[in-house]
Amino acid sequence: MKEFILICGGVFGTLAVIFGAFGAHGLKNYLDNDQLKSFETGVKYQMYHALLLILVGVIFPFQGLSQNLMGWFLVVGIILFSFSIYGLVLSSAKGRKIAFLGPVTPLGGLLLVMGWILFTINVAGVVDSF
Structure with a gap:
């Protein structure tokens, strides 16, 4: 798992750099300012959480349920949060907004929050066997 x-x-992290460059250079002529800001939000959160994944991968052995859940919450949270934003922005720019992605974004955000909570619990050593 580690x-x-x-x-x-x-x-x-690699994809965040690529998507950031794509958004800043390739999409600026196709998206309005609000859409660009939303796309950038997805990229920023993806990069923040990519760095967190690297950090937790270095400091935790991923033994026990709480560390494994933390990892899965962060990985799935990144996918649901950032990639749903990309999908919403790009589909809306084409005039065919994919509506079902709207509720996916906050679900991804909730998983990221749960990952951070488990990170804090594990760093603090609150539980050893969870």
Whole structure:
């Protein structure tokens, strides 16, 4: 699991750089300012959480339920949060907004929050066997 988390951190970080450049240069003529800001929010959160994945992959052994849940919450949270924003922005720019992605974004955000809570619990050593 530890290697998986580190690989996900590297992949998500790489994609954040690529998507950030794509948004700043390739999409600026196709998106309005609000859409660009939303796209940028997805990129920023993806990068923040890619860095968090790398951090947790370095400091935790991923033994026990709480550390494994933390990893899964962060990985799935990044996908649901950031990638739903990308989908919403790009589909709306084409005039065909994919409506079902709207509720996906806050679900991804909730998973990210839960990942941060488990990170804090694990760093604080609140539980050893959870």
